[in-house]
Amino acid sequence: MRSTNLPPELAKLRDQIRGYAEGFGLDCFETIFEMVPPDAINSLAAQEGFPVRYPHWRFGMNYDQYSKGYEWGMQKIYEMVINTNPSYAYLMSSNSHVDQKTVMAHVYGHVDFFKNNIWFSKTNRKMLDAMANHAVRIRHYMDEYGQDTVESFIDLCLSIDNLIDPNLPFLEPKKSQTTAAPQQQDIGRLKSERSYMDKYINPPEFVEAQKKKIAEQAKQSQKFPAQPERDVMLFLMENAPLNDWQHDVLRMIRDETYYFIPQMQTKIMNEGWASYWHSEIMTKKALNADEIIDFADHHAGVLAMQPGRVNPYKVGVELFRDIEDRWNRGRFGKEYEECSDLRQRENWDRKLGKGREKIFEVRKVCNDITFIDEYLTPEFVDRFQLYTYEYNKRTGRHEIVDREFSSVKEKLLNSLTNQGRPDISVVDGNYLNRGEILLSHKHLGMDLDLKYARETMRSIFLISTRPVHIETTVEGRKKVYSYSEKHEFTTNE
């Protein structure tokens, strides 16, 4: 897949833009641009950027939506780039030159981020091949076991593909659980006063039986899994009675999920970083005078804030600019924080000039959570008119609650925690000593959607073939919901 079809004038632009990017200190993988017609962009977007995926209806559904969105002029995908080495990016053939330049600059921002952000450091940079291999294998299974069978199983796997442990790639490989040397335990000998009577009072068979019983008890009391397991997919891979092909399918889907996690963890930063650089590169270097209006128009569209909504591109880029400004002027640290003179704060300028350096550091070590946690300031919340809202049951609509810095920050962080999904782990793989599965939902103020919970538990039940239970809190009360063989969804109340 060499960039054979990039016309010479665009190839020239590409080299130019790459030069500017490197001049600014961006450090990118080799990036290959593919020129594709709009329809192919929709196809590629439907397949999450990859040209070859396994057969699945949801890609078709995505395509249906994207192509309609394009046809009706509601949405247009300008840019797409895959985190691989070399990186692949797509240019839409119907775009104007100024758009292509902007997209290239934007893409180089992403690629620099892919290469340097620590959260991406464990991703498979040969994912293009991996995806293609998955496709081959799944097609093979479909030939052998039937499309419906395999596709239904894929549906089940996808249903739990958010039940994974985002930190897993950064953990030490699990140490094999070394069971502590069994203590010498009293095995329940009956008391005998006289030693010669002992073999009659405690005959060898009895002693054996007692030993066995104790060993069994010890095994049962051993927790399984020893620690709550957030990677439910892994737990099922290791413990569910799966066929070879099912095991393989589950593993492939799990691999794909892990590949995409860093992108979800850094959405605000990644888009912010790319937008920051496309505007730097374009306005300071690449833009011709006659292109300014078109660029401004496009740029304003991408960064538009719609009332009521937070645009991650906008928040990301503005936060990067804010950090750059603060570190340029030295508006941070103990002295600044403790300054209570408003005017002095306003005009604070230590002429440090460390802004650029700082944002490069931030792009290396942060993810969205630490980005917001560390660098969101009250001034920023104020300047961008951020507020929190809640659902009002009485009026049946979402209403603004307040503009307090602390609550805005808390809400933002909450929505980013665990990529905005419920935090659920397996706490007992042998629940009620019947080999049933007990999940636990770590409740952080938001209830589960019970309709979806029911369907998801059905999926886990169908994979594990054992009843599934979940501890959660609904409207302030602790509850356990169960999904059993009778395909019933019940609660303990």
Next chain:
Amino acid sequence: MMDGTKRDHARFRQIIRGRIKQDLKKYIQHSEMFGRKGKDTVTIPMPQIDIPRFRFGSNQGGVGQGDGDAGDPVPGQGDPQDGQPGEGKQAGKDGGEHGLEVEFTLEELAEILAEELELPKIEPRGQKTLKSKVDKYTSIASQGSNSLRHFKRTFKEALKRQISTGTYNPDKPVIVPIKKDMRYRSWKSDVKHENSAVIIYMMDVSGSMGDEQKEIVRTEAFWINTWLRSQYKGVETRYIIHDATAKEVDEETFFRTKESGGTLISSAYKLCEQIINQDYAPSDWNIYPFHFSDGDNWSTEDTKACIELMKSSLLQKVNAFCYGQVDSRYGSGQFYKDLMEEFGSNDESVILSRIENKDGILASIKDFLGKGK
């Protein structure tokens, strides 16, 4: 479209189709949810085919941006569809916002209906009078554009010419076509004769037919049209409304008009006969009169007159005469009983159906179309 996408898209359509078939009753009852797109395409609200995942309940709070004081509603609610202009897309996990609709052609819809209701194909009667012309590239011409040139025929011509003029040398078989030898693919018009059909809708618009009844008629008419259009090439529709007198109207008026007069059904049947005599020779046309009312008629004499007219004239001309009685609070339902007495439920050319409420629409459609008339 890329190959993989084509495959997945077809699969997606297949799943949606299956889901619609499964819930056909719901879809038929709520045909008002259908949107029209162009002549032959409808848009249908997409069935829920999400992959279920653990997620938070809706109505959770969040962070927004913009003006407003505490207690103000967050703008843009109830309108989750509007995408951001110029939104970029990173290769990532979040698939497209699920749009609400899928498109189906009327033909596909008729297919689904037929499969679910097990509708028999109609054996058309009458001569094939409707002419349709299809151009097919099956012919050869000596003139044409280069993109259509036919190499084999061209060289054959050249060979013929060279042999006849003696310039062909079998030991050194070089053939050079000249302009006169050139042959091009060309089209031939294929005239096909098709069966044609006309549907004549009649409806009682007297005061006792309420909005709910009319909605039922509209739904039935939509599906009847869809089915018959899938069976005949050219289908015409005519509309007659009646209270004590009858008149012909266009489709929109048909469903909108509300009169307060009494009811003389025979007036509509007479007009129907007149239209058939004028425009639709039974030897050429497949004729389907559909009459909907709540079963009230002014007098037993008029009912007699109706039956007389049907027997003496209408029934000989039509494929099937369909009467649908939409029960209403005011209607007596007498007309259905009278027809039933006269024709019974097994008459070849009279199809009677009672529709109690919206739930009865599916069964009624099967009544009307299930006989393969």
